[in-house]
Amino acid sequence: MTLLFILGMGMVLLAIVLVASALSSTTQSGGVTRSLAVLEAMTNAPKELTEELDRSxxxxxxxxxxxxxxxxxxxxxxxxxxxxxxxxxxxxxxxxxxxxxxxxxxxxxxxxxxxxxxxxxxxxxxxxxxxxxxxxxxxxxxxxxxxxxxxxxxxxRAEQLLRELPDAIDLLTISVESGLGFDAAVQQVARNTEGPLSEEFSRMLREMQIGQGRAEALRGMGERTNVPDMRSFVGAMVQADSFGIPVAQVLRVQSSEMRVKRRQRAEEKAQQVPVKITIPLIFCILPTLFIAVMGPAVISIMDSFSG
Structure with a gap:
């Protein structure tokens, strides 16, 4: 009787294990099936829904x-x-x-x-x-x-325009004096330089290509900047275009003036250096210098009085 009881219990446990394994395999296969269905649904979803998910x-x-x-x-x-x-x-x-x-x-x-x-x-x-x-x-x-x-x-941008303008006008002057027209010289400068000045020259050329006059394009370029030298150059070129003055002569005068102004700005900044260095000198350099020079003497005096 004991042997039959043990055999019966073993058969019951074996049946329970077999049923549990069958259920787990069914659950796993169902999960895989659902995952495949979701992937297939996302793949075959309308374009409007996929675009919404793909957006940043x-x-x-x-x-x-x-x-x-x-x-x-x-x-x-x-x-x-x-x-x-x-x-x-x-x-x-x-x-x-x-x-x-x-x-x-x-x-x-x-x-x-x-x-x-x-x-x-x-x-x-x-x-x-x-x-x-x-x-x-x-x-x-x-x-x-x-x-x-x-x-x-x-x-x-204004500082960069101020730095690039003298060299650009020199290149314009050389190009015009070598035989190029003003528009071709401007295109040459826009092609061989980089920065905001090159972008402004390129925009001016595009405006002229769509039918805008040279004077209006130049005035528009001057209005898009707040650099006085740039506006002075634009005003001179507009007057030269209006009165028929040779462009090469105007560019030569503008180039000379720009070089003089650049030299004056460099001298002005050099003169500002002593004034600007006064505050760091008083509050940063002199205290450390006094500590390094007077420190050993103060320590010696304190040791003498304490002795």
Whole structure:
């Protein structure tokens, strides 16, 4: 009887194991089948659904968020803010991806991010006044951050234009005196140079190719910059084109003036060096020099009095 009982229990356990293995294999095959079905459905899904999944995070999240904040930013900035921002973008050289709407919405997003950062940073200090100042400072910095970025881009572009203009005018003068026309000389400069000045010359040529007059194209180039030397050059070329003055003669005079102005700017910056170095000299160099020179004497005097 004991042997029959043990044999029966073994048969029951074997049946349980067989049933469990069958169920697990069925579950695994069902899971694999479902996974294959999902992959097949995604592969055969309509193009509109797959495009939505293939879009980047910026296209799916950031762009709709900017569109929602655009209207609020326009109400905060004022009625003439679009013209002012467009003017700044022209002076900055129209950075890739930066438009009037993007700058306006970025001001609102920056204000929200700056406010949150200011509140979080203010929690590290005690006192409600300090926390309020931190929050207000973060809000103002985030709101005016895009304007500061554009101001920095305008300044860098103006400095680069100021450095490139004398050499470009020299190349224009050589090209015109060698027999090329003004338009061909400008094309030669735009082709053989790089930077914002080359881009402005290329844009001027494109405007002339679509039917705009040379004087209007030159004036447009001058309006897109805030460099006085550039506007002086544009004004001289417009007058030469209007009164029929030989272009080579005007370019020769402009080239000479630009070299003189460049030398004067270098001398001016050299004269500013002693004034600019005064503050670091007083607050940084002289204290360390006094410590190095007077330190051993002070230590010796202290040892003498203590003895």
């Amino acid at each position: 995070f910026a296209e799916r999240v950031l762009e709709p968020l900017q569109q929602r904040t655009l209207g609020f930013g326009r109400r905060l900035s004022g009625a003439d803010s679009a013209d002012r921002i467009r003017r700044k973008l022209d002076l900055a050289g129209n950075p890739p991806g930066w438009t009037v709407d993007r700058v306006t919405s970025s001001k609102v997003l920056g204000a929200v991010a700056g406010l949150v950062f200011g509140i979080v940073f203010g929690l590290m200090f005690d006192g409600s006044g300090t926390r309020l100042i931190m929050a207000a400072g973060g809000l103002a910095l985030g709101f005016f951050g895009p304007n500061l970025y554009l101001y920095q881009k305008v300044h860098e």
